[in-house]
Amino acid sequence: MGLSTPRLRVLHFDWRSSATRDFIAIFGGIVLVSLLAHLYGLGTRLARLGQRYVDSVLDDIIFIVFVAFFLSIGLTVFSVRRYRKLARGTEARTITEGEVRDLARHDPLTGLPNRRLFDEKLDLCVGLATDTHQVAVLMLGLDGLKRIKNTHGHAAADKALCEFATRLADILRKDGLLARIGGDEFGIVLPNISSLEDPANLARRIVASTADSFAIETGAAELSLGIGIAIAQLDGVTPHELVRRAERALYRAQGDGRSRVRFFEPDMDMHVERRINIERELRSAIAADIIEPHYQPVVSLVSNRIVGFEALARWESRTLGHIPPDVFIPIAEETGLINALGDQLFRRACSDATAWPKAFSLAFNISPVQLRDSALGERLISILEQTGFSPHRLEIEITESAFVERSGAAKTVIDGLRQAGVRIALDDFGTGYATLSQLLSFRLDKIKIDRSFVSHLDDSTDSRVIVRAILGLANGFGLTTTAEGIEDEGQLVYLVSNGCTEGQGYLFSGPVPAAGIPALLDREASDGPVTGDGARSLHA
Template sequence: MTTLRSRVFRAVWFAWRSSATRDSVALFGGTVLASVLANAYELGPRLFQLGREHAEIDDIIFVAFALSIGLMIYTLRRYRDLVYEVKARTIAEREARDLARHDPLTGLPNRRLFDEKLHACLSAVSDARQVAVLMLGLDGFKRIKDTHGHVAGDKALGEFANRVTGVLRADGMLARIGEDEFGIIMSDIRSLDGPTNLASRIVAAAAEAFAIEKVSAELGVGIGIAIAPSDGVNCNELVRRAVRALCRARGDGRSCVRFFEPEMDTHVERRIQIERELRSAIAADIIEPHYQPLVSLKGERIIGFEALARWKNRTLGCIPPDVFVPIAEETGLIHALGDQLFRRACFDANAWPGTFTLAFNVSPIQLRDPTLGLRILAILGETGFSPRRLELEITESAFMDNRGVAKAVIDELRQAGVRIALDDFGTGYATLSQLLSFRLDKIKIDRSFVSHLDDSADSRVIVRAILGLAQGFGLTTTAEGVEDAAQLAYLVANGCTEGQGYLFSKAVPAADIPALLHRESGRTEAA
């Protein structure tokens, strides 16, 4: 009996804890009470008379009174629950607002809160009360993430944020703007000394090694600075100009600091124009390859040509490849441009003597694409050019950016008979063991070493060492940028096999190659 009573009590208690049950009881009680009160006036005299005759009227009055007390208690409980719910909802909304304005990894304000703070600061800006915006970009973060993983990268970001917070003054705000980009707002600065000194402290703080996964890693930080009101009083404009200063800082080297300068806008506008014209040029197939001879230093005879992109725009004039190729890489246009130039080069090379090779440069961005090998082989089949006459030139950075994909692409092409040359050897960061794992056929000596053979003992030592290394591994060598007879003599004396440069010929259009070959044959016959 006791057990049954306990079960009934627990069932009633759990049912009462349900808001639906309490609402049902309240509705029923309210209905009864309302019915009683509505008929009280009409039933009053009759009840009084019946009360004399029947004692049951006391029970009715008691029930009405009990229901009134119950409804009052229930109303108080619901009020208490409502207060609790409102309080909990307010806390939840405040936490949601905080989460929406903060970076979950570092706990720093995010771009939304950064913009809100900057808008508030700019509303009070004047010549006497300036505002500085510092945009910070990490140098070396991608290498840490690729080498040690995303967890290590997250730890590096957290540690960097802590270091910057430690050197930031109390009224400054540090926010995380992008994956490896941060922003700082300095309000009410009196001179440029404030942001300059802060930038110096940040660079020094970032220079100390980061302890990550039981190893030490290094990070640099580029900083771009814009000042309101001189550089703008609009939030977006000020941030944009600080970002442009950051781009200049990163381009100038590791851990550089640059203030915004008006000519940066002109530079960016020109870049935007070049990108727009580049898209049109690729769509119209206007960019064409020119060809610089590859010369065998034994007998100084042409054995092939390297294809070099050339672009002449009606509005902008001749745009050098070191200007438009990086833009093509940044925008992803390099894949379409590379395929287009390679196809035209293969068609042109079919008109050369059958022993001549075609050297073609592959961008590091292209080599990240696992379908590159298939596309190259497809173009070779389409044009009828033999893969054994093709020599792909790849830089050290292209090898190291994505070793797995790069090695798979290179192995696929080598199996088809394509030769692989390492371009600009000695200017990258790869080790010899890493490079040799790719089974190279040729090393190209960078022109920066060749150009100083006449006046630099260090350059002569480096070139001699590269030639000795290549001979030891059975690789052919090509010296770039050969411009005078003294350089040529040194290269020949130390065993260099091939050369290219203005001493032999500049790059020429495909239509000029027959005349170039004719002049060479005339010199050979005269000799």
């Protein structure tokens, strides 16, 4: 076993460290003082002084004084250097803490104040508000940012968002505060307003500023927004209550359409409470599978006979009563419940339709939100196989907004369904934003004319021109046409004379539950198509 060689520890000086610099300063100070003492003969003079006094105690005192003198010089140099270091460290720490506080109060993407600084500003302004100098809170919700992100990517959405923030900052007066509250939500604190016209004018300018398209790398994109406004002292004293009411006004503005502005009104609280109750009951209803499809006949305007049924969701809540589909379907879309609800209704509709005559078709509506799910087509085909309903008897209805929002994803789902034999119908034609090229790319089988045009055929020249144009377009491309909302003979006569092939409406029958279809078919077999009150159709 060999002996290990002992390692020599080498004293290493780091010339950049403060301790090394302090040692050099002290040592240098001592050398400097010694040199000065030598130059001025301090040692000789002390020696002479020592010769006069032979007392050893005095010698000790002189030695101590001499050492203390040098030590005091060294400690003084050391203290000065340490003080300067501490001062620089304190200054740097103060600057860093200020930067951290600033970052904690600002949005890193847009550079705008965030919710924290927004709340601080609002607390201060509400505390100073009076009857003559009130405070307005504007809550802004952007619409279209998600579409840009899905279509052009995150970078494009971020660029549009920053440009939007820049436009708003240029409009806002100096004493106002613009903050980014969330992903697509902004807030404005406007102090010292003298009338409601101040926030109203600002809101109108903001809406006008978003009317111009936003430049992104791949071209241009469109954004719209809703604005909700609440006023202190009018709408709430506490900052929290003021923001809550502005958000409820925003919710109502977004429900009214694109780029709307709403002031808070007391009935909005009741509206929002009802919406919350509906969402809670909707979750329970889906879990219990109590929302059921009713069926409205689709009538051939050539043979005047029923050729199929459209499934329409109907919900009778145990606690809230009848909830219309135009109320609970949007809530299901917003809350992510639409896929579960849609699958439930489709399964029940397919099961019910297996009892119908084989020549009858089933029309089923798919929302644009459902079409964002790439697995939708596979699920629908799986349900067809499980229930035994033929895909050749199924007609899927989609709206124009599906093309605009996610044309690529929608086309993938629709192409898969078409390959399985499912027909595709465009619902509510003329009310959306699809281009003709988009419509042609989806290889449609049917166009449904929206009831808003049909209902005005008797009293509107514009509606008659639009309907005639739609029928001509469909005939040119060899598509079937179905008119919705037929309620009187005049509408029916116009549609038939202009080549409409199918119709729906209360002139024939309203929606009926599955159990009511046999009676409806028996009545048709004996009397022909009937209206909702049992009278014979005017077209029969």
